[in-house]
Amino acid sequence: MELTVKRKAFLENLPELVERAVSEYGIRLRKIVIEEDEKGCYTVFITYESERQAF
Numbered sequence: 001m002e003l004t005v006k007r008k009a010f011l012e013n014l015p016e017l018v019e020r021a022v023s024e025y026g027i028r029l030r031k032i033v034i035e036e037d038e039k040g041c042y043t044v045f046i047t048y049e050s051e052r053q054a055f
């Protein structure tokens with residue numbers, strides 16, 4: 001089952017946030033989507049494969 005977490009960040013914090021996601025989720029990471037809002041803040045959607053199997 002895929003799960004998505006949502007994080008908010010400013011431009012200068014994006015590299016650290018992406019690096020942390022790659023480190024934390026490893027091969028379970030499926031995609032990272034970054035969207036900018038009108039105020040210059042970014043929303044980061046991190047999608048990864050859950051460790052638990054759905055039956």
